[in-house]
Amino acid sequence: MLLRQELREPALYNSILDAIGAGANRPNEIADKSGVAIASLGKYLRILEDLGLIEKVIPLGANSAKTRKGRYRLADSFFSYWYRFVSPNMASIEHEAGKVVAQAHAFGNELLDFVGHQFEIMCLQWLARKNAAGELPFPATSFGQWWGSDPATHETADIDVIAANTTEKMALFGECKWRNEFDETEALRKLEERASLVGQFDRLYYVLFSKRPAGAATKRKCNERSDVLLVSADEMFEEG
Numbered sequence: 001m002l003l004r005q006e007l008r009e010p011a012l013y014n015s016i017l018d019a020i021g022a023g024a025n026r027p028n029e030i031a032d033k034s035g036v037a038i039a040s041l042g043k044y045l046r047i048l049e050d051l052g053l054i055e056k057v058i059p060l061g062a063n064s065a066k067t068r069k070g071r072y073r074l075a076d077s078f079f080s081y082w083y084r085f086v087s088p089n090m091a092s093i094e095h096e097a098g099k100v101v102a103q104a105h106a107f108g109n110e111l112l113d114f115v116g117h118q119f120e121i122m123c124l125q126w127l128a129r130k131n132a133a134g135e136l137p138f139p140a141t142s143f144g145q146w147w148g149s150d151p152a153t154h155e156t157a158d159i160d161v162i163a164a165n166t167t168e169k170m171a172l173f174g175e176c177k178w179r180n181e182f183d184e185t186e187a188l189r190k191l192e193e194r195a196s197l198v199g200q201f202d203r204l205y206y207v208l209f210s211k212r213p214a215g216a217a218t219k220r221k222c223n224e225r226s227d228v229l230l231v232s233a234d235e236m237f238e239e240g
Contacts, residue, residue: 006051012036014087016044017074020054021083025071045072053079060144060162061200069147077118084114116178119233120145120160123176123209126236127163136163137205137227138170146198157194161209164201171198172205172229179211184218188228207231 003010012034019033027045031038048054055075058067074080086093089101124143131140140163147158161174173195175187188208195204207229208214214222214230222228 002051007047013044013048016041016048017053017079017083018087020072020074021080021087025073027072030072052076057145059146059148060142060164061146061166061198077121080118081114085110112178116176119178119209119211120176122233122236123174123231124161126209126231127161127172127174127207131163136172138165138168138172138203140172141165141167146194148197150194150197157197159191159194159198161207162198166200168203169201170203170205171195171201172207173198174207174209176209177211178233182210184208184210184214185221188218205229209233209236 003013007013015034016030016036019030022033024030024033027041028038030036030045031041034041036044045054045056049056053074053076054072056070056072058064058070062069064070074083085102085106089098089105092098092101124145127136127140128143130136131143142164144162144164145159146162147156149155150157159173160176162171163174164171173191175191177187188206191206191208192204195201195206205227208218209231211233213232213234219230222230
């Protein structure tokens with residue numbers, strides 16, 4: 001209804017949202033999956049941005065006017081869920097097979113992956129709230145994510161969340177893990193390695209966000225350091 005009320009070509013915009021919901025995040029990928037010509041795609045993306053349905057994200061520190069690393073994602077959580085799980089399966093749902101489709105596609109690893117991305121947004125919001133309350137190790141002036149090439153592995157590396165003060169060259173790098181179990185020590189080690197790739201900050205802090213509270217051994221190690229925070233989802237909700 002929103003697309004029909006606000007837009008002249010709702011079917012075309014719907015195909016673009018379908019493409020982004022299915023994982024296409026760069027203009028050429030979105031054009032290929034949606035069937036919209038790349039030459040005219042830009043104006044449609046801008047309109048969807050203006051409506052607050054999608055957003056373009058760039059690596060923190062990159063020049064928004066020059067970088068080609070920008071990615072598009074669905075900005076509204078309801079639309080994000082709809083175009084990930086519901087829209088691709090409308091034909092089956094309309095034939096009263098919604099329960100079967102849900103069991104096959106809306107649970108398990110697909111749902112964990114979806115919630116994991118939403119958890120990253122939640123963690124970024126938590127950092128912003130803590131910053132507003134003056135409870136981060138430094139006053140942050142920008143928030144975001146980072147991704148780029150790792151020269152050691154020749155692969156793409158990414159950092160889930162960042163709070164930074166570029167003037168003071170201080171940054172807090174965060175890893176977000178929506179899993180029941182994972183190697184916490186390894187996660188922190190990789191986070192520190194990736195943070196060194198950003199290269200524009202002198203003072204670095206780290207935070208490990210996790211679905212469940214960190215283990216006792218990890219807590220003991222981190223208590224010996226002043227540059228590491230451990231935050232679980234339960235702690236975030238308790239504060240909320």
